[in-house]
Amino acid sequence: MGSCWRATTPTCARIVTKKRTTCKRTCIKTLPRSLVIQLKRFDFDFDRNRAFKSDDYFSFPNSLDMLPYTYTGIEGTPKEKRDLASLYSLSGVVVHSGQASAGHYYSYIRKNGNWYKFNDDEVTMVTLNEQTMPEECFGGEFKSKGATRNRYWSAYILFYDRLMDTPAASGTIGSPWKKPISPTKRLKASRLSLTKLKDIPDVPNHQQDPVNELEELIKTGEKSGLFTEKLPPLVRNSIAEANTKLYKERAVFNKEYFSFVRKLLTTNMGCENVREFTQWSTNLFCNFYLHTFLHISEAFQFQESAWVETFRGMMERDVSAPLAFLEFISSTRHHDYLTTHLLTCPRIGIRAKFAQLIQITMDQLQVFNSLLDNDAMIFISRYLCLISRELADNHKLADNHKLADNSDHYFNIIHYYAKISGRTALHLRTRNFVSLFVNFLSGGSGGTNGDTHVKWSARQLSNFTAGYQTLHRILSYTPLTPFQTVDSVTPNSLLSTDLELEPSTSSNVSEGIRNIMTDTPTSTTFIQHLLHVCHTYPSVATATSNILSMICWSNQDLTTLTIKHVVETLTHVQAHELKPVFQLLLHLLSLEDAYQILRVERVTDGSTGILGLVKSCSGNDPKRAYQCVKFLTQLLRSNPVAKEHVLRHVTDWHWSVRWLQGAYETEASSSSVLSNELASAKGFQRTTSAQETLSNATALLNEFESSQ
Numbered sequence: 001m002g003s004c005w006r007a008t009t010p011t012c013a014r015i016v017t018k019k020r021t022t023c024k025r026t027c028i029k030t031l032p033r034s035l036v037i038q039l040k041r042f043d044f045d046f047d048r049n050r051a052f053k054s055d056d057y058f059s060f061p062n063s064l065d066m067l068p069y070t071y072t073g074i075e076g077t078p079k080e081k082r083d084l085a086s087l088y089s090l091s092g093v094v095v096h097s098g099q100a101s102a103g104h105y106y107s108y109i110r111k112n113g114n115w116y117k118f119n120d121d122e123v124t125m126v127t128l129n130e131q132t133m134p135e136e137c138f139g140g141e142f143k144s145k146g147a148t149r150n151r152y153w154s155a156y157i158l159f160y161d162r163l164m165d166t167p168a169a170s171g172t173i174g175s176p177w178k179k180p181i182s183p184t185k186r187l188k189a190s191r192l193s194l195t196k197l198k199d200i201p202d203v204p205n206h207q208q209d210p211v212n213e214l215e216e217l218i219k220t221g222e223k224s225g226l227f228t229e230k231l232p233p234l235v236r237n238s239i240a241e242a243n244t245k246l247y248k249e250r251a252v253f254n255k256e257y258f259s260f261v262r263k264l265l266t267t268n269m270g271c272e273n274v275r276e277f278t279q280w281s282t283n284l285f286c287n288f289y290l291h292t293f294l295h296i297s298e299a300f301q302f303q304e305s306a307w308v309e310t311f312r313g314m315m316e317r318d319v320s321a322p323l324a325f326l327e328f329i330s331s332t333r334h335h336d337y338l339t340t341h342l343l344t345c346p347r348i349g350i351r352a353k354f355a356q357l358i359q360i361t362m363d364q365l366q367v368f369n370s371l372l373d374n375d376a377m378i379f380i381s382r383y384l385c386l387i388s389r390e391l392a393d394n395h396k397l398a399d400n401h402k403l404a405d406n407s408d409h410y411f412n413i414i415h416y417y418a419k420i421s422g423r424t425a426l427h428l429r430t431r432n433f434v435s436l437f438v439n440f441l442s443g444g445s446g447g448t449n450g451d452t453h454v455k456w457s458a459r460q461l462s463n464f465t466a467g468y469q470t471l472h473r474i475l476s477y478t479p480l481t482p483f484q485t486v487d488s489v490t491p492n493s494l495l496s497t498d499l500e501l502e503p504s505t506s507s508n509v510s511e512g513i514r515n516i517m518t519d520t521p522t523s524t525t526f527i528q529h530l531l532h533v534c535h536t537y538p539s540v541a542t543a544t545s546n547i548l549s550m551i552c553w554s555n556q557d558l559t560t561l562t563i564k565h566v567v568e569t570l571t572h573v574q575a576h577e578l579k580p581v582f583q584l585l586l587h588l589l590s591l592e593d594a595y596q597i598l599r600v601e602r603v604t605d606g607s608t609g610i611l612g613l614v615k616s617c618s619g620n621d622p623k624r625a626y627q628c629v630k631f632l633t634q635l636l637r638s639n640p641v642a643k644e645h646v647l648r649h650v651t652d653w654h655w656s657v658r659w660l661q662g663a664y665e666t667e668a669s670s671s672s673v674l675s676n677e678l679a680s681a682k683g684f685q686r687t688t689s690a691q692e693t694l695s696n697a698t699a700l701l702n703e704f705e706s707s708q
Contacts, residue, residue: 028070035066035088035160042100051100055150057140062133064088064160085164092159093137098152105156108137252292258302261288262310275320282314282324289357290329290337294350312360319368322361326379329358338386343410355409359416366420377427380417384431386410387440407440408463415466418473422496425477434474435512437467438522441529461537468533468543475550478509483517484554486594492553494546516551517558523551527562531569531581538580545584554593562588563602570613575623579677582631589639600642604632604649611652618659622684623676629660630677630693636700643700650704657697664694 039058044051067073067086093108106119108128115128128136135142139154231239251257265281289311293301315321329337341354365376387410414433418425441456441464456464476496515522530544552559566588569581589599604610610628617625632653636643646653667686676685684690 025074027074028066031066031070031086031162033162033165034091035064035162037158037160039156039158041096041154041156053096053098053100053103055139055152055154057138058154059134059138060090060155060158062090064090085162087163088160089163090158091161093155094157094159095137095153096156253296253300255302258293262303262307265310265314274318278314278318278321279324282321283328285311285314286325286328290341290354294341294353298349308356308360311357312364315360315364316367319365319370322364322368323370323376325357325361326376330379330382338383342413343386343407348408351409355413358413362417362420380427381431383413384428384433384436387436408466411464411466411470415470415473418470422477425473428470429474429478429510429513432510432512434471434510435515437471438512438516438526440467442525455532458537461533461540464533465537465540465543468540468547472543472546472550475513475547478513480509480513480517480550480553480555482509485556486554488554488593490592492550492593494550494553517555520557520561523558523561524565527558527565531565531584534580534584535569535573535577541580541583545587548584549587549591552588552595552599553591554595556595556598559595559599560602563599567603567608567610570610570624570628571608575621575627576678578624578627582627585631586635586638589635589642596641597645600639600645604642604646611646611649611656614656614659615652618663622663625656626660626663626676626684626690626693629656629697630689632656633693633697633700637696647704647707650701653704654701657694657701660690660694660697664690 037060041054042051043054065087070086073086091110095106095108097104097106106117108126109116109118110128115126117124117126126132126136134140136153137155139151141148141150143149261284265285289307293307315325329341337354342351345351345354370376387407414428418428476494479495480492516526517523527548530548534541534544548562552562566581566585570578573581585603589596589603591599602609606612607616610632614625614628617628632646636646663684664686667684676687676690
């Protein structure tokens with residue numbers, strides 16, 4: 001640890017210089033309690049202009065004597081005067097696994113004689129001895145399957161603890177280990193004398209409350225005269241405010257406090273004046289649950305299920321309780337709960353719990369036959385105005401997407417209300433929910449511009465599921481006869497018969513439904529959105545299929561527009577997303593109204609029809625062609641009208657069946673586990689489903705040829 005050189009130094013008082021041999025070196029004067037050593041594993045190559053890691057072998061001891069590297073050791077202290085002050089024991093190792101540009105860190109820590117491996121959130125007990133330590137921490141080379149490889153994991157930082165500072169070293173060599181004196185004990189002794197520290201007992205750490213210890217520390221210091229200077233008023237007030245906040249939080253986040261409030265809510269449930277105390281308890285519950293319970297960490301939400309049951313019991317006592325709750329959360333005089341706790345709240349847990357309370361309230365109002373009372377209807381009206389106001393405030397596309405991320409429970413409550421009865425669905429229609437929902441889907445433009453297409457993600461579309469189901473529910477209770485272009489002999493089976501429908505006039509239909517049925521730009525945007533939802537988020541395909549079927553019933557304009565966009569969707573959507581679109585098409589072609597044959601002709605005939613699509617895709621996209629043949633097979637087997645129509649174009653059907661037979665025979669004889677409807681690859685696979693489709697298609701072809 002040093003270098004020797006010759007230097008000129010003056011001697012005595014004479015101006016005479018001599019050359020002397022001097023050794024310059026660096027040493028440690030005072031050793032720390034914990035010694036941290038960083039190994040130079042990383043360096044920079046200036047020639048290649050990149051960082052690199054050294055995986056060379058480097059061993060380190062389990063016990064380390066630092067005396068040779070200290071000032072005392074260099075002076076040559078006799079061995080009998082040495083103690084444990086320079087002896088260290090390995091207590092931890094940080095290992096780096098990977099390269100200089102990328103990698104992962106994990107640690108080994110020794111506790112009570114045992115080694116533990118800390119790797120992210122996993123903690124496991126391991127054995128580190130003379131055999132395993134080199135394998136886990138030293139780096140270097142190792143042999144694997146006859147080849148020599150470099151270990152890409154090696155120790156990076158070493159931690160050593162001084163032996164004299166550990167309780168195990170007490171009574172061995174040198175001075176015994178002493179427990180540090182706590183600050184509280186020092187301040188207590190300041191009033192007596194520093195020599196009496198040993199007479200004051202220490203309180204075990206597990207019995208000390210940090211806040212109480214701090215309070216006692218401050219009081220003792222003030223009495224002993226340690227704090228002589230007065231604080232400025234601004235600082236003193238700030239400290240007092242912080243202390244008050246601390247004490248308040250300690251009281252709020254206390255399990256006993258939660259139990260006290262919940263007990264207070266249930267105390268007056270059995271009294272005679274039920275209505276007065278029920279309303280009082282409801283207001284108390286709202287203030288505590290909405291302002292405190294929902295906004296703290298889930299770890300402090302003590303007895304969450306008990307709070308829900310307490311609320312349910314309060315709602316069951318009297319009809320005034322659910323009405324008081326709806327009035328409280330819908331009023332905006334002091335706080336806009338519907339916005340902050342539901343629509344714009346970023347925490348899904350708060351939205352779910354708040355929505356659960358509203359659903360419990362609706363159930364109890366239905367039990368009391370008061371769901372359509374004036375107070376309940378006022379709540380629903382305010383609730384529906386919420387999204388209208390938010391759309392007006394968040395007119396930018398980015399804000400609408402942010403709004404969509406938090407809209408799941410909002411639409412769930414609307415759907416929950418719509419399912420209660422036909423009258424609730426009609427109430428939503430009169431409150432113009434359809435217009436609000438369509439306006440929301442179109443990004444706030446209201447669908448007045450046919451060029452407006454908002455692309456929602458699959459996760460956002462999943463949040464709208466209850467909205468589509470609510471729209472279907474409302475349409476099923478809406479007479480659409482005024483919008484039919486021809487009278488249908490067969491009644492519309494999609495409409496509900498649970499409630500006697502209103503007179504068939506367009507005046508009692510909401511503006512949103514009227515725009516969908518009569519305004520072409522709105523209809524185009526709405527149909528394109530439903531088709532996008534159908535193949536992007538298949539779990540909601542049933543609701544979108546029913547909606548399109550309702551608006552197309554006996555309406556030539558919407559039938560033509562819908563079939564046009566469906567056929568366009570079949571040509572540009574990925575082949576593995578076609579299955580829900582074909583299921584939608586089967587549903588549309590099964591509608592037995594005056595335009596059923598028109599829909600069949602538009603779907604099957606011409607170069608843009610499905611028979612023409614089979615020919616155009618047979619070469620470069622055989623999976624799409626196969627799904628078209630499979631769809632036609634299902635259609636012909638279930639739809640007599642389509643079967644009779646295709647019989648007139650048996651030549652095209654003959655070509656399609658022969659192509660499928662050739663494609664099936666060309667593939668290998670072994671059946672594939674890949675699906676032709678779900679796999680993303682374009683190549684045709686010989687599957688069991690393809691074999692069944694070919695058999696059914698051939699049977700239909702033989703039937704056609706025999707009939708001719």
